[in-house]
Amino acid sequence: MGSTKTVTAEIIAIGDELLYGQIVDTNSHWISQELDKIGVKVVRRSTVGDNRDAILEAFRSAEKRAEIILMTGGLGPTNDDLTKPLLAEYFQCAVELVPEALEAVRTFFEKRGRELTELNRLQAHLPTKCTYVPNELGTAPGMWFEENGCVWMSMPGVPHEMKRLMEAFVIPKIKEIYPLPNIYHKVIKTVGIGESWLADLLKDWEQNLPEHIKLAYLPSLGQVKLRLTAFGERMEELQNDVEEQILLAKKIIGKYIYGYNKESLEEAIGRLLIQAEKKVAFAESCTGGYISHLVTSIPGSSKYFQGGLIPYHNKFKNKLLEVEKTVLSEKGAVSEETVIQMAENIKNLFDADFGLASSGIAGPGGGWAEKPVGTVWIACAWEDRTITKKLQLTQDRMLNIQLTAVAVLNMLRTAISGKTE
Amino acid sequence: MGSTKTVTAEIIAIGDELLYGQIVDTNSHWISQELDKIGVKVVRRSTVGDNRDAILEAFRSAEKRAEIILMTGGLGPTNDDLTKPLLAEYFQCAVELVPEALEAVRTFFEKRGRELTELNRLQAHLPTKCTYVPNELGTAPGMWFEENGCVWMSMPGVPHEMKRLMEAFVIPKIKEIYPLPNIYHKVIKTVGIGESWLADLLKDWEQNLPEHIKLAYLPSLGQVKLRLTAFGERMEELQNDVEEQILLAKKIIGKYIYGYNKESLEEAIGRLLIQAEKKVAFAESCTGGYISHLVTSIPGSSKYFQGGLIPYHNKFKNKLLEVEKTVLSEKGAVSEETVIQMAENIKNLFDADFGLASSGIAGPGGGWAEKPVGTVWIACAWEDRTITKKLQLTQDRMLNIQLTAVAVLNMLRTAISGKTE
Incomplete structure (x- = not known):
């Protein structure tokens, strides 16, 4: 990873419905993957209920472990949703109306031909220490803090709203603040050969991979994905280095490769037929x-x-x-x-x-x-x-x-x- | 819930591959659901990496929060797998060969016509303070501890192995040790009507539900499940109470009901056609x-x-x-x-x-x-x-x-x- 120091993150998912198994937390896994892609190391994931003491304790222990703390959930307008008041309490600041946020909520409801209720209006009240981050896909805004030596982001638990906020704001912001290694990923998709056979064929190739390129085998039903990850300074070089290794691998396992990255087998079939x-x-x-x-x-x-x-x-x-x-x-x-x-x-x-x-x-x-x-x-x-x-x-x-x-x-x-x- | 005190649990998932988003942790969600069914309250879920300090810290904080601590992962025979040595360290005991466990591992490999390696043999070495729990579906045994005022169970991360250990050992054992409320669940499966329409039809029925019966709407693609949960002392009464309410609901929404509990729509179709x-x-x-x-x-x-x-x-x-x-x-x-x-x-x-x-x-x-x-x-x-x-x-x-x-x-x-x- 060159000279850059490892940047650490913790993910906190908030909500009783998660702890009781009523809904699956797909958010934390997705955030893990996105952080891994940019070279941020997740050191802990926690799920806590809608409970004051538990949430405050999660804040306290997270800031000891990580530099980046990403939260999902607990942002609805009802009384069980505690994230916002507890962030204000934790950072010792008031909660005040943000006119820009109110305007966004109003527009959101107008577009859908619905009335703005008093409860919805409350969603535009935010802790004074936060940076307001607009959520185009819902009514609970994102909140960004730089406090106690960490950066904190609170996002709604609705997956597509969270993903939009991550992609449009959080990931670019993290890249801007922290000196991260450049990382280039490419996934080779294979079919028709088992993981251990593949590993056996690729043994020498794998041993000769340059130090800055890591390999992971990701088996799934009847298929095996090979993920190559290169870390370094210059993106263009990383890309060239990975492509060079893929050319070598193709000579050995070429006939099992049907595609790269996100292409599924049925998509590859379609492409070939067309x-x-x-x-x-x-x-x-x-x-x-x-x-x-x-x-x-x-x-x-x-x-x-x-x-x-x-x-x-x-x-x-x-x-x-x-x-x-x-x-x-x-x-x-x-x-x-x-x-x-x-x-x-x-x-x-x-x-x-x-x-x-x-x-x-x-x-x-x-x-x-x-x-x-x-x-x-x-x-x-x-x-x-x-x-x-x-x-x-x-x-x-x-x-x-x-x-x-x-x-x-x-x-x-x-x-x-x-x-x- | 009558007079029984709430029993609390914490779930700890261990493994770098979870934190880096390489594999999805489906275990914690499943365990949450199973504990919810028997009336145990999950107060925290944590995911930690293959890291000594992080795992020990997770043990320390879990035992402050919960009475039951269930762990998955970190049990392979390789050096990254730390759960077993750290449990021994935490409970200050030695790790010794358990002949019964060795016999089980040996049989496991024999059945598959494979040689027992030195690494596999190590899987039969267990902390002396644990109760050995056989894992019929794999080579990493379950370990049960009663220490520091808590019960602890360590299970492999492979989902079907973990599930078998939970069903065959952990759930019955928890029921034996703790005075849990009796809980009776029944799920009504509906199709052809949206959640809000259904809720509207059932408004009066829902308001008149007895206090000890809780209702949850669980919508999925084109279908809505209604889960009725009754808490109390006598199982037979609970069952009768729930069935009575279902009879009333059937009068209102009968034509949308295709089955109960785990029956899928395609299974119901099969049953009807037969x-x-x-x-x-x-x-x-x-x-x-x-x-x-x-x-x-x-x-x-x-x-x-x-x-x-x-x-x-x-x-x-x-x-x-x-x-x-x-x-x-x-x-x-x-x-x-x-x-x-x-x-x-x-x-x-x-x-x-x-x-x-x-x-x-x-x-x-x-x-x-x-x-x-x-x-x-x-x-x-x-x-x-x-x-x-x-x-x-x-x-x-x-x-x-x-x-x-x-x-x-x-x-x-x-x-x-x-x-x-």
Whole structure:
């Protein structure tokens, strides 16, 4: 991290509803991530109830541990919401009307055709020691303090209001005040290989990473993300250093990489299909519509998604998809022969370039010795080729559906990009 | 709560990866909910890093605030994992091999055909003051202490291991030690009505609830849960009191209630279809397979789910589902006439009793003045009837898909139970 000293932060979430498990605190995790990105070290997260002593005690102990203290919640106009009066008490100042804040609240309500109540008007009264930070998305303003050797920011608990305040005000302000290291992140998204296999392939590469670049493996369902983080002085250099390492990694694991940063597998599929000017259709048995759902959850997917069929019983695999009755009776619905016919026929039925199929035993019932729960066949047909794969998955129905979907999308990805083995 | 004193708890999550936002702490929220259910009051949640001073300070301040201290994480065999040595240090005792724990770790590895390493063997060394609590699902044991006037439980951070330890050991143990109020919860699940409308209908009922019964509204996507919580001495009475109130509520909002407690809407649909011995099929345009996915995510759905078709373009609505070309060209794909034909024809195509259809503009593109983004038509055909509904939803694609799915499933629910208006 060069010569810059580590800057520390504490996050305090306020509200009984959090402690009692009535709502999930997604704010603290999100703030953690944002601070990590700019090189601020979070040293503690605390959740306290709507309780005077607990909140004051949280203030006192936070200022001993951290330089930056970020608070969410406890800012509504009702009596349970204590953050504002307690901040005034803690910093020993009055609470006074801020005309600019009143104007903002008034405008907020006018735009929505609602009356300003006395309770709402109170939201424009702020501790005199704070800097008023406008909240365009709600009625509780942000409050910024520089007191007791720390900076303090109080934000509403509503996630999108908090996020806007963080992005528009808090993060730029922290960068302005503190000498932070420059940090450059890039995430490599891989599919079709497990974490330990990937780590094994990349062992030498990882050992030779320059000191100022850190690597993290972030596994999720059927996919592994590799996050590279470079710390240093000059942003442009960091970016070059990371890209150089990614080029090296690509030589080793290139065929498993489908994208970078926030691109999802289904987005990557869309991008590839649009580039190749190709269209796709799915015949889903055990995945029950989930793959089509993933693909159509992407805006603009109607450009390349032709349609799907979910023939959940043999009768319909035959009647609607023309899988031969003898194949179904002799080989079974969960067989290589069946998924081949499903993939080829769905392609033709929907005038698609790629036809994909899944058939398996999702569980928990329906398995037997020869084909236990978790046995799945998948296929991809295009041009005059059809490839297949047998998966042996888990005992868990949802997991089997999700893992099959990832495997099918990955099969499609390799087929489009001509990287099948 | 009668005469029993409030029992307090603090939850401590340990791990740098939480503070840096690399993984989400779902444990603390889950533990909050479980403690709330048995009447234990959580007074603080803290997240600390893998740091000696921070963890010891968290122990010291927790024991001042709460009687029950539950910890997750920091239990791996590597050097960053500090919870175990620090508990021994804090309670001033040695760490010694527990033969029973070693046996459990050995068995765990044997079952998986893996070698026991020296690092794994260390996991069987425990502070002498703790009670060893076996962890069947992993290698890090639970540790229970009764020290300094508090009870302490250290659990692994892996969610399913922690949950098993909580359910099998911690919750029963807390109930045994502390005089807790009896609490009876029941959740009423509703669909097809917004929170404020529901609250308005139930205003008088809510005001007349007995003092020992509390009500909470828990809204989620297109659904609202009503949680009734009764506190008192005798469990049987509490149960009767709650059931009595539910009977009264049913008279007012009965037609919106689809189930109770953990039953999901798609599970309720399955139950109703099995009871009625009926089968269903879906023609999904704007929902792109999502409804079929929800229905088939339920084990045993092959008993009543016949199949689905996703004709994403007019051409296939006509070719595969026989929606008339003139209807498509004159009324458009997003029209009442189109969804009527889709619903009736999907029913026949799949030999189903109920045929359902969705067609709409999910967005963000594709809308125009007459049919803006969020315009959706849905239909349900059965026997010789077909009902339709127009929805005017949001600008958000995923939200539109999800809200349409809930509306379609609710239309099916009312059709099966004969409660359509």
